[in-house]
Amino acid sequence: MENHIISLRDIAVSYDGEQVLKGFDLYIRDGEFVTLLGPSGCGKTTVLRTIGGFVTPDSGEVFFNGKNITGLPPHKREVNTIFQRYALFPHLNVYDNIAFGMRLKKKSEREVKETVQRMLSMVNLTGFSHRGVGQLSGGQQQRVAIARALANEPKVLLLDEPLGALDLKLRKDMQVELKKIQQQTGITFVFVTHDQEEALSMSDTVVVMDGGVIQQIGTPTDIYNEPKNAFVADFIGESNILDGLMLEDYWVKFAGHKFRCLDKGFGTNTPVDVVIRPEDIDVVEPDSTHITGEVTAVTFKGVHYEIIVDVAGFKWMIQSTDCREVGDRIGLSLTPDDIHVMAKSEYSGTFGDYSTFSDEMEEDILASEEALEEGGAPDEV
Numbered sequence: 001m002e003n004h005i006i007s008l009r010d011i012a013v014s015y016d017g018e019q020v021l022k023g024f025d026l027y028i029r030d031g032e033f034v035t036l037l038g039p040s041g042c043g044k045t046t047v048l049r050t051i052g053g054f055v056t057p058d059s060g061e062v063f064f065n066g067k068n069i070t071g072l073p074p075h076k077r078e079v080n081t082i083f084q085r086y087a088l089f090p091h092l093n094v095y096d097n098i099a100f101g102m103r104l105k106k107k108s109e110r111e112v113k114e115t116v117q118r119m120l121s122m123v124n125l126t127g128f129s130h131r132g133v134g135q136l137s138g139g140q141q142q143r144v145a146i147a148r149a150l151a152n153e154p155k156v157l158l159l160d161e162p163l164g165a166l167d168l169k170l171r172k173d174m175q176v177e178l179k180k181i182q183q184q185t186g187i188t189f190v191f192v193t194h195d196q197e198e199a200l201s202m203s204d205t206v207v208v209m210d211g212g213v214i215q216q217i218g219t220p221t222d223i224y225n226e227p228k229n230a231f232v233a234d235f236i237g238e239s240n241i242l243d244g245l246m247l248e249d250y251w252v253k254f255a256g257h258k259f260r261c262l263d264k265g266f267g268t269n270t271p272v273d274v275v276i277r278p279e280d281i282d283v284v285e286p287d288s289t290h291i292t293g294e295v296t297a298v299t300f301k302g303v304h305y306e307i308i309v310d311v312a313g314f315k316w317m318i319q320s321t322d323c324r325e326v327g328d329r330i331g332l333s334l335t336p337d338d339i340h341v342m343a344k345s346e347y348s349g350t351f352g353d354y355s356t357f358s359d360e361m362e363e364d365i366l367a368s369e370e371a372l373e374e375g376g377a378p379d380e381v
Contacts (some may be wrong), residue, residue: 003029003030004027004028004029004030004063004066005028005029005030005031005064005065005155005156005188006026006027006028006051006062006063006064006156006188006190007026007027007028007062007063007066008024008025008026008027008047008050008051008060008061008062008063009025009060009061009062009063010023010024010025010059010060010061011023011024011025011047011050011057011059011060011061011062012024012057012058012059012060013043013046013050013055013057013058014058019212020043020046020212021043021046021047021050021057021212022212023060024043024047024060024212024213024214025214026047026207026214028156028188028190028205029188029205030155030188031186031187031188032188032189032204032205033179033182033188033189033191033202033203033204033205034188034189034190034191034203034204034205034206034207035190035191035192035193035198035199035202035203035205035206035207036048036190036191036192036193036207036209037193037194037196037199037206037207037208037209037235038194038208038209038210038215038235039194039210039235040194042209042210042211042212043209043211043212043213044192044194044207044209045160045161045192046212047192047209048081048158048160048190048192049160050062051079051156051158051190052074052077052079052081052158053069053072053073053074053076053077053079054074054081056070056071057070064077064078064079064155064156065155078154078155078156079154079155079156079157079158080149080150080152080154080156080157080158081149081157081158081159081160082142082145082146082149082157082158082159082160082162083160083161083162085165087145088133088141088144088145088148089133090132090133090134092133093129093130093131093132093133094120094125094128094129094130094131094132094133094136094144095116095129095130097133097144097148098115098116098119098120098144098147098148098151099112099115099116099151100148101148101151101152102115102151102152105152115151116129116147116151117129119147119148119150119151120147122147122150122181122184122185123143123144123146123147123177123181124143124177125140125143125144125147128140128144137170138165138166138167138170139166139170139173139174142162142163142166142174143174143177145162146162146178146181150181150185150187154187155187155188156187156188156189156190157182157187157188157189157190158190158192159178159189159190159191159192160192161192161193161194162191163175163193163195163198164193171198175198175201175202178191178202179201179202191203196235196236196237199220200220200223200224200236201220203220204219205217205218205219206218206219206220206223208223208231208232208235208236210231210235215228215229215231215232216228216229216232223236224236224237225340226340227239227275227340227342228342229273229342229343229345229347229348230273230275230342230345230347230348230349230350230351230352231345231347231350231351233273233275233340233342233351234347234350234351234352237277238277238278238317238319239275239276239277239278239351239352240275240276240277240278240281240316240317240352240353240354241273241274241275241351241352241353242254242255242273242274242276242314242352242353243271243273243274243348243349244271244272244273244274244341245269245270245271245272246263246266246267246268246269246270246271246272246341247268247269248268249263249264249265249266250262250263250264250336252272252274252339252341254274255291255311255312255314256291256312257290257291259334259336259339260336261336261339261340261341262336262337262339263339263340263341266341266343271344272341272342272343272344273341273342273343273344273345273348274339274340274341274342275339275340275341275342276316276334276338276339276340277338278306278316278317278318278319279304279319280334280337280338281316281318281319281320281332281333281334281338282320282332282333282334283307283318283320283322283324283330283331283332283333284330284331284332284333285330285331286329286330286331287331290331290332290333291311291331291332291334292311292329292330292331292332293309293310293311293312293316293329293330293332294309294310294327294328294329294330295307295308295309295324295325295326295327295328295329295330296308296309296310296315296326297326298323298324298325298326300323301319303321304319304320304321305319305320305321305322305323305324306318306319307319307320307324308354309330309332311332313355314352314353314355315353315354315355316332316353316354317354318332
């Protein structure tokens with residue numbers, strides 16, 4: 001408990017009578033990079049704003065280093081927040097933007113100058129101090145916002161989708177940059193995103209949320225390799241999720257075949273969900289000992305081919321460096337390590353195969369064609 005810098009205990013938050021968080025508990029360790037990950041509307045930003053003091057919970061308590069700060073306003077918390085819109089002062093140059101908070105705290109100009117120069121160096125903007133913020137690119141503005149926040153020496157930095165407005169390459173660069181800054185400073189970062197790749201590449205700990213509820217907390221490796229339910233398996237990366245039957249410890253049946261696996265403790269003849277990641281499947285010649293199916297689509301992805309295979313009406317995704325043609329019959333080879341068994345949950349049956357993906361694409365194409373034939377434009381999705 002002693003190294004928990006932030007503790008949220010039994011937090012409830014409602015907006016306009018709609019419950020966003022209920023009985024929400026979260027503990028964040030000092031010095032870690034924690035990412036709140038989930039789809040839009042899952043409550044992750046509300047959690048961040050509750051930590052920052054911008055949202056007062058209906059019930060429950062917020063603790064900072066063991067001290068109850070539930071009623072404390074944002075400016076009195078040892079926390080700084082960076083939003084997607086960086087809220088830089090347009091009439092001030094880079095130097096004065098970074099210095100702003102320190103001057104409010106009546107720091108000496110000598111101390112301000114030393115800190116600003118140190119911060120500019122940290123975010124790779126040495127020599128930009130006299131630029132107007134309007135002359136900066138999106139990535140540079142974001143780094144000024146980070147420097148301004150860090151100059152105030154917060155114990156915790158809250159980041160609400162700060163990379164959302166950047167283009168893909170800049171976003172990747174900033175992911176590396178942010179992780180480096182966090183490691184250099186040792187400040188606790190709490191980061192909000194709906195981008196799973198971002199969460200996996202940057203975080204020490206990932207908190208996966210849906211419907212205001214934590215679905216799983218773990219390291220990026222744990223979350224990816226050992227998802228707790230079908231929602232987590234589907235949200236983090238690509239997944240084939242099948243109905244299975246746990247025959248006994250280390251033996252599971254799915255897709256008409258019996259497989260050895262590494263899972264135990266589910267009892268005998270228990271219905272379960274089985275996750276197979278597309279990159280874990282080996283393509284082999286079809287025979288009676290393997291799951292077999294017909295290739296229905298092939299997409300070249302640069303490093304690998306994405307192959308959709310129809311197995312008795314269930315569409316699997318395979319990622320392979322071996323190219324296959326549409327119409328080929330292939331076998332799917334799995335080792336015990338490739339099979340992950342999960343308990344059934346409210347999400348069972350909601351996710352799983354790739355036929356809905358194809359159907360939606362076909363419907364969109366048909367709708368577009370019909371609209372063009374009628375002389376109109378297709379509706380925006």
